[in-house]
């Protein structure tokens with residue numbers, strides 16, 4: 001195998017068990033994350049066929065989607081949610097899988113927990129019954145979401161049947177201006193390639209603006225690969241990656257760590273590796289952005305206005321965008337800065353990490369949330385919460401009038417009690433603005449944590465670059 | 470898993486693009502620990518009015534599409550989450566074939582695990598079929614997986630492509646796990662190498 005290869009090619013080759021003549025391959029899965037929503041039917045399948053979990057030590061379970069974010073010492077009031085959570089607990093016990101329950105300090109959103117525990121490592125294959133598994137690609141891991149049948153397949157065999165995807169390179173050059181964050185970069189990329197632009201591909205993000213990002217910023221970028229339709233997103237590992245992993249509970253120790261780093265270092269794409277397609281963006285020219293519609297591709301600059309669908313020539317597309325505007329109750333030509341908000345949600349696996357919370361604290365310190373809206377902050381994990389408290393961020397948030405909650409997915413998808421009511425408009429740091437995503441008839445605008453924080457104070461969207469002055 | 474060989478049924482169309490999994494099955498239905506019974510939640514926000522009655526304007530509620538088993542949909546169908554509840558809901562409702570110009574990867578895969586057939590056609594063919602569905606129950610399509618062809622109500626045929634392995638599994642209703650476990654020796658020898666080459670894992 002002397003050919004030049006991308007990082008995706010290399011990880012793929014190192015996990016290939018065999019390939020059929022038609023190209024379907026069996027690949028080995030190093031890490032399997034499990035949560036309560038997409039796993040019950042998989043465990044049930046194992047039980048019905050008398051199968052075991054092949055590698056419990058390569059499997060980690062945590063509860064996140066359904067848990068309430070208010071005090072949960074007294075259990076979960078919603079009966080269906082409680083049953084799902086109890087099912088996970090029971091399944092993990094029965095099949096010998098390690099499980100962080102809702103009272104465990106290590107509990108949190110599955111994609112925050114994996115990296116935090118050092119469970120996520122470069123050069124591994126990582127799967128979870130959740131599309132935002134792409135987050136872990138920030139470490140140079142091949143990580144993707146799977147359906148419940150595939151969850152069962154991995155539990156039983158530690159392998160997955162896959163066909164190789166295409167290589168798509170997204171190069172983001174230049175230096176991002178102040179106020180332009182990882183979230184603005186990834187939203188701009190999706191605006192550029194479209195919600196289906198990455199279908200059938202694995203994206204490798206590269207360029208100066210990407211290597212400049214912290215590990216947390218890289219996770220934000222890779223997290224939303226799926227919003228661009230890609231199966232996974234990857235960033236080549238470097239010193240920042242290794243430093244982040246070192247000394248985490250599940251990370252390799254001592255000699256093993258040194259050996260691992262040598263291997264991880266060898267994974268970066270070869271200089272002349274072949275990509276099926278390349279896209280280039282200049283970070284220096286990017287503004288902070290906001291989504292206006294019901295697809296993450298509906299991206300516009302904070303200084304822009306709601307676009308006019310009538311200029312679209314494709315009929316189906318035009319109709320879709322028109323109905324998005326109707327759903328969002330927006331008129332073409334409305335200035336983004338004139339859009340008033342009812343709710344601010346800061347959290348999720350996209351932007352619920354400690355650096356996100358620090359950004360928010362910087363913006364809101366000494367200020368107060370606009371009297372016309374509710375603002376909640378939901379840390380991505382118990383450990384993120386603990387860290388924030390140790391830095392006094394919780395006091396800043398509460399003094400500013402934010403609700404400060406327990407960790408979980410919360411209003412990112414509103415499976416727990418945190419929901420928008422019909423017609424409410426929310427600036428959210430999460431990843432999806434689909435109809436009803438944050439609550440029936442709720443309206444979602446996706447933004448960075450700093451932009452959400454500034455909007456919380458102003459009651460409408462503001463340009464963080466002016467706000468900070 | 471149920472086999473899929475062929476199907477003759479009424480087709481309904483949803484021309485919107487980017488129909489996401491939240492639209493196919495909203496999250497309030499995801500709290501189940503079963504695979505069945507999700508049909509009632511399929512497209513629920515489009516299908517029902519606020520008071521719970523049926524929205525007469527939604528295509529699947531129109532009498533001529535009541536028995537539709539085929540859906541012709543806009544580009545990038547099934548985007549969004551990995552929830553297999555999306556194909557489970559379609560299947561439980563009775564839809565076994567979805568035709569579009571493109572599908573989200575995970576949704577596409579999930580269909581095959583449940584005996585459903587997603588078909589990718591080009592734009593011209595999809596809009597032709599959408600037009601045909603306007604004729605309601607007079608527009609039955611026949612989907613023949615073995616020969617990879619769709620026969621329209623006037624007898625015209627459209628061919629479609631499909632991966633050989635996926636076709637084989639669907640035609641024979643094969644269970645992936647059982648197939649993979651036949652390769653257990655290969656998996657074991659891979660694990661042996663892994664312990665030597667990457668002992669930290």
Ligand code: SF4
Nearest residue numbers: 132348349409412413
């Ligand atoms: S935070 Fe949102 S996107 Fe992330 S895993 Fe939870 S529900 Fe999914």
